[in-house]
Amino acid sequence: MKRIIAQTRKELTQFSRDRLTVVLALILPLILMWLIGSSISLTVSDLPVVIQDWDQTPASRRYIDTIRASLTFRIVSLPVGAAPESALDKAEARAAIIIPADFEDNLKRGRESEVQWLIDGTDANTANIMRNNAAMISQAFNRQNGSSGAPAIDAQLRFWFNPGHDSSQYIGPAVFGLVLALFPPLLAALAMSREGEQKTILQVYVASIHAHEYLLGKILAYMIVAVAEWVLTLALAIPIFGLWFKGDPTPFLISSFLYLFCNVCFGAMAGASIPNQAAAIQAVQNVCFLLSFLLSGFVFPLSNIPSWLRWISDLVPARYFIEVSRDVFVRGGGWPATWHVPILLAVLSAVFLFKGWMSLRKMQIEA
């Protein structure tokens, strides 16, 4: 035990001497979280649209007012003589709305009147939102016109947990987990592979410290760094994303601890098996960041991923942590909804720790 603590202290001293790494460890997670958290979102508003009104009647102007009233669209003017499609080509507008010349006539005669919506489908999700809105705008117009009378069925939509459709409530808790999936394992991997690259592992070999004590000492040191990162990122995440605990925070606290441990163990494992710092950085960056970014349900629902690829996500710790952190900050389901997460994280940590110990012993034998 004494030897583990001695190793931890040595590791922390070494860590604090390397300026680039300290900045990387403590400042960059905050910058990255803020950057990703504010830039990644699918919730669009104020999409520019152009309108070509061939009718120029009170009815067509009422239709345009309905569009103007929606938060999704912002009307920009179409240059005189320009075809509305050209605004889509030039990406000056995301949709072009053409009101036909007989719009009011048809309405007055009790016929159906078609408004043409040309929608830029380049960005499929935004196009889908615009398509829904196009239908809703016409429905709203008809309701105001009183032409359809009182509806037979009135659906009261209730948006639960996040009534304002605030995407930071969704992204915030997840991006918090994402940066913690990148930096703690990165630092641990660097510290581990440095020993292999500079052959300082030999000194450890002759010292009276066992492989498991050595490994645990390193892991403990980077756990302390990871907890510091956790505190800092959480302290920033709460104000910038407007988060607060919705339910019992104990599952979150316990899962956080296990999650950090799991990630540090993964880093130590990667570092022990790759005795080259540059390669270790690449490996951790690709595995941790890419997998945690893509296969954790971070922005894009897991159910959309083809099933032959989806099983990988079961092995990604971030996936479980994001579940818990969304639960505690947004949904508030507490233990009944999240009891499985700490268990799975503990299992994954045990696997990584064991693999790390095996590769460390191999590294000592080879060196």
Add this chain to the structure above:
Amino acid sequence: MLERILNWRFWPLFFKELNELRRNRRLVGMMLVPPTLNLVLLGLAMNPEVTDLRLGIVDESRTAESRELVSAFTESKSFVTAGYYPSVAELSRALSMGELEAGIVIPSDFATKRTRREVAEVQFLVDSVNSNTGSIAGGYAARIIGALNEKISLNRSSIQPARAESRVSLFYNAGLQNSWFIVTGMIGMLLVMLGSLVSSAAMVKEKEVGTVEQLLMTPAGSGEIILAKMAPIFLLLSLDIGLSAAVGSFVFGVPIRGSFGLLFIAGMLCVLSGIGIGTIIATFTRSQQQAQLMSFFVNPPLSMLSGATTPIEAMPDWMQPLTNLNPVKHFAVLARGVMLKGVGLDVLYPNFLALLVFTAVLVGVSAWRFRKQLN
């Protein structure tokens, strides 16, 4: 003139670098594998499509009318029935456990109100933890109920009501394949990042082993040294433009409706700006490990502020203009213009010029830094 070009000191240096690059298997692998893998993975995984939402039903009415409403939901591809719940409390519990994405509550007086021609109210609950899925699900529900209302009012009166109808035509990507958006955005990002990764690795390696002095002893000037160093990387990475376009077209069916030549030239500018970034990083660092850690400060803003994978319109207002300072953004606009919209330089010239300016600045600064360091 021709003889002067052929006898130029640049060529021996160029072939030396090319051979070195060719023998470095890891570097060549780095140029070919990650772009392919990244494009396929990202194209498959980054899919915000909203279908098959799990719908929980509380039907207190249990009549033909309520079943008509439920079937209107399940007939659409957007919703699947996840189960019937005896009470609203049970439904809310399932929603907060994350077992459902939406729930509908049909009160017991639903059928009576329908026959009396009063407004029959139903509650539709949406889990909007995922704000995007939530608002799209709400939109689907509003459309489904709107369509049902129209059907009912048609049955009630024989006169066709005067209605405005939106007829939507989707341009450029009629199937709404999100992979088209991701692939066209990612190509530029990959080119810039690979360019910076490979060039900084190649430059720093020279520093690490201390062979820069040997290069300096050759009669070649520092400009020629840089040029010879960058040219092979540039040529090899240019092949990646074709590779990624091919991956996009074979795996995801992304079309190239405009001129491939324009796309290729824009891609080459991306590679060049990447090489510029990589060289600048290399001049500030002493080891490969440091160079890679430095790139953690450069790559996230490049990729996040580009609109390559998420719409720029969804960013905060103050952040949107910042994307104009990013070569990746301009390439994304160019790639989408050429590949999906089939437009040419007459429309895309502002982005092309911006890309050209960024490339010139980055390459210029990197050459200046490198030369300063050599001396």
